[in-house]
Amino acid sequence: MIIERFAAGPWATNCYVVAPAANSEAVIIDPGFDSLAEIQNRLEKHNLHPVAALLTHGHMDHVWSVVPLCRSHKVPALIHQKDRWMLEDPKLAYPIESWRQILMMSDNQVDFFPKDIQYVTDKQNLDFGGLNFQALHAPGHTMGSLVFASGKTLFSGDTLFNQGIGRTDLPGGDEALMRKTLKQVILPMDDAIKVYPGHGPSTTIADERQNNLFLRELTQ
Numbered sequence: 001m002i003i004e005r006f007a008a009g010p011w012a013t014n015c016y017v018v019a020p021a022a023n024s025e026a027v028i029i030d031p032g033f034d035s036l037a038e039i040q041n042r043l044e045k046h047n048l049h050p051v052a053a054l055l056t057h058g059h060m061d062h063v064w065s066v067v068p069l070c071r072s073h074k075v076p077a078l079i080h081q082k083d084r085w086m087l088e089d090p091k092l093a094y095p096i097e098s099w100r101q102i103l104m105m106s107d108n109q110v111d112f113f114p115k116d117i118q119y120v121t122d123k124q125n126l127d128f129g130g131l132n133f134q135a136l137h138a139p140g141h142t143m144g145s146l147v148f149a150s151g152k153t154l155f156s157g158d159t160l161f162n163q164g165i166g167r168t169d170l171p172g173g174d175e176a177l178m179r180k181t182l183k184q185v186i187l188p189m190d191d192a193i194k195v196y197p198g199h200g201p202s203t204t205i206a207d208e209r210q211n212n213l214f215l216r217e218l219t220q
Helices: 036-046 066-073 081-088 096-105 175-186 205-211 213-219
Strands: 002-008 013-019 025-029 049-054 077-080 117-120 124-128 131-137 146-150 153-157 194-197
Touching: 002 036, 013 036, 013 194, 025 036, 025 124, 025 131, 036 049, 036 066, 049 066, 049 124, 077 081, 077 131, 081 117, 175 213, 205 213
Parallel strands: 025 049, 049 077, 077 117, 153 194
Antiparallel strands: 002 013, 013 025, 124 131, 131 146, 146 153
């Protein structure tokens, strides 16, 4: 499997270009701020043809470039229904000062809602030309957060970081649901699974089970 990762924008949001091999179809996971040129570079590097954009959740730093990406490549965006509102009416998802910053950064042209959008359900299998993912609903950071599992690989968005987890104090966040997700979705996973998070370096389930304080307190 090819996994090309780079940190996009001022929030250093990890964007992933994922494919089974060179000269094949690919998916883009979380196309963040100002990520289009680098996505194209990674596609051309391996002669890849994008077929979908997978969104781990609806926060703007993970979806900023999804509309032009989907439009230029004529591909759908996939997200959980419970985060639809963040794309459809993003002003509601942020404190007023953050929204003003978003407006300035976008020249007052905020559009995070792709023309072709598909809604993913819990445990849904997604097949893309040699790539297979299982989408797992992982509420807590947002109500519609998803993690995407493929074999021994997990794209965890802002649910699980290297020695951390996503914050739960933004609109749609829920600390109790985050704890439930960690206990019922993340902790049962195989130790050998490599985790590619929405921010920061990769890790493994084994490392997080041992070193992530949020997971350790759930196993005590």
